[in-house]
Amino acid sequence: MSILGTRVHRVEDPAFLTKGGTYTDDLTDERLAGALHLTLVRSPIAHATITSIDTSAAKQAPGVVAVLTAADCDLEPVLVFDRANKKMVRPYLATDRVRFVGEPVAAVLTEHPYQGEDAAELVDVDYDPLPAVVDVEAALNGEVLLFPEAGTNVATAKGSADPGAGFFADCEVVVTKQILNQRVAPAPLETRAAAAAWDDGRYTVFCSNQNAQGTRDDLAERLGVDVADVHVILPDVGGGFGAKIGADPEYVLVAWLARRLGRPVRWSESRSENMTGLVHGRAQHQTITIGGDRDGTVKAYQLKIVGEAGAYPAFGAALPNLTGMMARGTYDIARKHSSYVSVVTNTTPTGAYRGAGRPEATQAIERAMDLFARAIGMDPADVRRKNFIAPEQFPYEITDEISYDTGEYAKALDLALRSAGYEQLRAEQARRRERGDTKLLGIGLSSYVEITAGGGASENGSVEVHPDGTVTVLTGSSPHGQGHATAWAMLAHEQLGIPMEKITVRHGDTDQIPEGAGTMGSRSLQTGGIAVHKAAGELVELAKQRAADLLEADVADLVVDKDVAAITVAGVPSARKITFAELAAQEQLRVHTEWDAGKATFPFGAHVAVVEVDAETGKAAVQRIWAVDDAGPVLNPLLFDGQRHGGIAQGIAQAMLEEVTYDEDGQPLAASFADYGIPSAAELPSFDLVGMETPTDANPLGYKGIGEAGTIGSCPAVQNAVIDAVAHLGVDHIDMPLTPVRVWTAIQQAAGGAK
Amino acid sequence: MKVEINVNGTATTADVEPRTLLVHYLRDNLGLKATNIGCDTTSCGACTVLLDGESVKSCTVLAAQADGLSVTTMEGLSDDGTLSHPVTAAFRQEHGLQCGFCTPGMVMAAVSLIEENPDLTEADVRSGLEGNLCRCTGYHNIVRAVLVAAGKDPDA
Ligand code: FES
Ligand code: FES
Numbered sequence: 020m021s022i023l024g025t026r027v028h029r030v031e032d033p034a035f036l037t038k039g040g041t042y043t044d045d046l047t048d049e050r051l052a053g054a055l056h057l058t059l060v061r062s063p064i065a066h067a068t069i070t071s072i073d074t075s076a077a078k079q080a081p082g083v084v085a086v087l088t089a090a091d092c093d094l095e096p097v098l099v100f101d102r103a104n105k106k107m108v109r110p111y112l113a114t115d116r117v118r119f120v121g122e123p124v125a126a127v128l129t130e131h132p133y134q135g136e137d138a139a140e141l142v143d144v145d146y147d148p149l150p151a152v153v154d155v156e157a158a159l160n161g162e163v164l165l166f167p168e169a170g171t172n173v174a175t176a177k178g179s180a181d182p183g184a185g186f187f188a189d190c191e192v193v194v195t196k197q198i199l200n201q202r203v204a205p206a207p208l209e210t211r212a213a214a215a216a217w218d219d220g221r222y223t224v225f226c227s228n229q230n231a232q233g234t235r236d237d238l239a240e241r242l243g244v245d246v247a248d249v250h251v252i253l254p255d256v257g258g259g260f261g262a263k264i265g266a267d268p269e270y271v272l273v274a275w276l277a278r279r280l281g282r283p284v285r286w287s288e289s290r291s292e293n294m295t296g297l298v299h300g301r302a303q304h305q306t307i308t309i310g311g312d313r314d315g316t317v318k319a320y321q322l323k324i325v326g327e328a329g330a331y332p333a334f335g336a337a338l339p340n341l342t343g344m345m346a347r348g349t350y351d352i353a354r355k356h357s358s359y360v361s362v363v364t365n366t367t368p369t370g371a372y373r374g375a376g377r378p379e380a381t382q383a384i385e386r387a388m389d390l391f392a393r394a395i396g397m398d399p400a401d402v403r404r405k406n407f408i409a410p411e412q413f414p415y416e417i418t419d420e421i422s423y424d425t426g427e428y429a430k431a432l433d434l435a436l437r438s439a440g441y442e443q444l445r446a447e448q449a450r451r452r453e454r455g456d457t458k459l460l461g462i463g464l465s466s467y468v469e470i471t472a473g474g475g476a477s478e479n480g481s482v483e484v485h486p487d488g489t490v491t492v493l494t495g496s497s498p499h500g501q502g503h504a505t506a507w508a509m510l511a512h513e514q515l516g517i518p519m520e521k522i523t524v525r526h527g528d529t530d531q532i533p534e535g536a537g538t539m540g541s542r543s544l545q546t547g548g549i550a551v552h553k554a555a556g557e558l559v560e561l562a563k564q565r566a567a568d569l570l571e572a573d574v575a576d577l578v579v580d581k582d583v584a585a586i587t588v589a590g591v592p593s594a595r596k597i598t599f600a601e602l603a604a605q606e607q608l609r610v611h612t613e614w615d616a617g618k619a620t621f622p623f624g625a626h627v628a629v630v631e632v633d634a635e636t637g638k639a640a641v642q643r644i645w646a647v648d649d650a651g652p653v654l655n656p657l658l659f660d661g662q663r664h665g666g667i668a669q670g671i672a673q674a675m676l677e678e679v680t681y682d683e684d685g686q687p688l689a690a691s692f693a694d695y696g697i698p699s700a701a702e703l704p705s706f707d708l709v710g711m712e713t714p715t716d717a718n719p720l721g722y723k724g725i726g727e728a729g730t731i732g733s734c735p736a737v738q739n740a741v742i743d744a745v746a747h748l749g750v751d752h753i754d755m756p757l758t759p760v761r762v763w764t765a766i767q768q769a770a771g772g773a774k
Numbered sequence: 775m776k777v778e779i780n781v782n783g784t785a786t787t788a789d790v791e792p793r794t795l796l797v798h799y800l801r802d803n804l805g806l807k808a809t810n811i812g813c814d815t816t817s818c819g820a821c822t823v824l825l826d827g828e829s830v831k832s833c834t835v836l837a838a839q840a841d842g843l844s845v846t847t848m849e850g851l852s853d854d855g856t857l858s859h860p861v862t863a864a865f866r867q868e869h870g871l872q873c874g875f876c877t878p879g880m881v882m883a884a885v886s887l888i889e890e891n892p893d894l895t896e897a898d899v900r901s902g903l904e905g906n907l908c909r910c911t912g913y914h915n916i917v918r919a920v921l922v923a924a925g926k927d928p929d930a
Contacts, residue, residue, distance in 0.1 A: 039808025668912030
């Protein structure tokens with residue numbers, strides 16, 4: 020029986036559940052012996068010029084070995100996102116100006132971390148405040164510039180905001196709305212940490228990260244050394260969600276300090292530091308306009324985005340482009356237009372966060388569909404069905420180069436609706452409304468398609484069988500909770516028959532695995548997994564070639580006897596068998612291979628959320644959510660469903676709870692876990708997962724990515740559900756997060772407007 | 775100052791600064807690194823351990839306050855490095871962990887929750903774990919694992 024598709028428990032777990040994971044801050048590696056601890060002095064002001072920094076008192080404090088500022092630092096400021104305005108470069112320690120609360124200003128190095136906390140207090144920085152640019156309108160009008168030398172606050176932009184005359188001309192109904200996809204904090208439970216040593220002309224850097232090789236390349240470039248002179252090692256990583264991609268400025272600084280001071284340096288940020296120092300996600304101000312006919316046909320859709328890049332453009336400045344590309348969602352809309360401007364403001368830089376660009380596209384089109392349905396008085400499910408891209412339209416071109424691969428959008432929605440009992444839910448909703456129940460029921464739908472492995476569909480993998488019968492798999496992916504050690508071992512086991520417990524998967528060490536693109540964008544299984552599948556297949560072929568002579572048979576007649584992990588002759592039960600281990604004893608038995616699908620894949624699905632809203636208090640609670648997430652065949656349902664659960668929770672969290680806000684001076688109002696509400700178990704329901712599998716043609720096993728799908732599907736379904744609950748009161752939109760105050764206010768305003 | 779704390783059944787002692795937190799004592803003085811630190815506002819529960827059998831957030835307890843008491847961390851649930859404890863076994867069986875960072879605290883909170891109330895419902899588990907945050911699992915499988923460890927049918 021094939022192991023593929025079966026529920027296999029994780030090989031990672033015994034270590035995690037006995038001694039615990041070994042994260043960067045847990046390392047006792049001898050290369051870090053005698054390490055200094057870095058404490059960063061961070062700006063408490065959003066926008067100011069620095070007039071002076073006095074480090075003399077700090078230098079006298081107990082345990083202090085060094086205090087450094089920009090004046091001591093010869094690292095070139097970096098253009099973090101290389102397609103942003105070239106003047107918007109970021110120094111590693113602030114030079115003459117700070118641009119967000121949390122920006123590093125000085126580095127304090129001590130023998131013990133507690134001493135660093137004390138000494139950091141003694142660094143005396145004189146700030147001359149400048150007006151802070153917080154909202155995007157102020158950024159766009161450009162009265163105050165973050166980078167005067169740039170002459171603008173615009174970091175990136177594309178397309179005209181005007182779709183042209185006649186774009187909506189033939190539409191019977193046109194609806195437009197400004198909506199906010201609010202700024203949220205990725206909040207991986209492990210904050211960032213790095214540790215570095217410089218020895219014999221070479222850097223060794225341990226860090227909490229999603230891509231060892233990319234980070235090595237970034238570090239080499241930013242430190243001004245050869246790639247060969249940087250060795251990156253990723254220990255266990257306590258969650259990333261897109262926010263731990265690439266070499267963060269702090270990581271570069273840690274490495275640079277290790278060389279400069281001639282001693283290893285360690286850094287582990289506090290949660291409060293993490294809330295302003297790590298990139299934020301989303302932060303798109305959108306204008307959606309949808310037009311069509313009363314029979315439900317959508318003819319034209321426009322999405323206008325103003326994105327927040329934060330103080331220094333990072334990957335967040337690139338994401339509105341992806342949102343624009345995915346704007347049409349699952350619908351065959353005759354005319355689609357998108358445009359964006361991404362601006363700098365005096366806030367934390369933005370970057371990737373679970374879904375990165377696609378949740379923003381889905382939220383917009385799914386809100387638009389509901390608004391359109393409401394305007395023409397049609398059921399939101401029917402409007403969606405009327406406009407779906409039909410199965411026979413695939414591959415469905417969305418740009419000159421990119422097409423949706425496979426999809427069954429109507430089938431997914433119908434399955435979700437059937438599972439939820441849509442008709443009964445609508446009937447219950449009507450009953451409650453009729454009897455004037457204050458506990459209102461809301462039913463929200465979402466249909467989604469997203470792009471996975473969009474950043475590149477190639478990856479490498481190696482499989483080696485050792486003479487003792489064990490196997491080492493090397494992968495360019497960088498798992499941080501996804502379970503690749505289990506999944507990749509299943510793929511190798513499937514072809515070799517060697518027991519799972521004899522297969523070790525290694526990742527995240529650039530000396531062992533020089534190439535790799537890491538784990539992000541739901542890419543790993545369809546790239547790194549397929550590379551392992553391919554390598555194992557090639558290893559079988561190599562073993563057959565070598566066994567042919569020994570077995571005195573034709574290569575074509577040889578097969579793998581998986582029960583004993585050996586090569587034997589097909590259809591001859593008495594034939595000799597030669598095991599992979601025996602072949603490895605004669606000559607190294609190893610295959611390294613590269614897999615490139617050459618294209619991205621497009622998972623899709625539909626979610627139905629049911630919420631209860633208290634009409635008197637505005638308090639909304641998610642009661643149930645049914646999720647159809649189709650990412651092709653499932654390798655391991657345990658891992659697949661785990662990804663969906665986590666994703667769904669983060670989508671619900673954005674819809675209901677989470678938001679990073681700033682006051683007008685650029686002070687963050689949610690800068691710790693005490694005032695930023697990532698949900699606990701008490702705030703979430705269990706989830707109803709419904710299976711559906713439509714393979715892609717992009718790889719031999721038909722796999723697409725599942726890491727982000729849950730987030731992309733659940734968030735709009737929940738927002739739509741809450742609005743649906745109060746729709747009959749005259750409410751047509753409420754921005755996220757759907758807190759009691761917002762829902763209550765929307766109800767009051769609608770009532771006032773109706774009078 | 776000198777503290778003496780029984781940790782996972784072993785007597786330990788060290789000279790520490792008065793402000794040393796219990797979590798740092800465990801991690802830095804004893805090298806027991808399972809217990810993690812996820813926040814600085816007593817919000818996340820990653821640092822949860824048992825102090826004389828009661829679950830506490832070890833980032834809010836001074837080592838000095840634990841002087842003379844006994845502490846159990848996740849490392850102390852098994853003396854042979856296997857998942858012999860019903861809670862850790864159930865976490866694996868139900869896939870109650872992904873990145874593993876919340877896990878040691880979550881496991882200890884679960885141990886204490888089951889101890890206090892062997893007749894747990896899903897709602898009890900959800901409210902009982904309110905002080906322990908997980909960013910990866912959406913809690914679905916953590917809740918199942920705790921129910922299984924308590925001898926309940928998570929599908930009931
Ligand atoms: S580290 Fe103790 S509650 Fe977060
Ligand atoms: S498993 Fe990652 S935080 Fe819980």
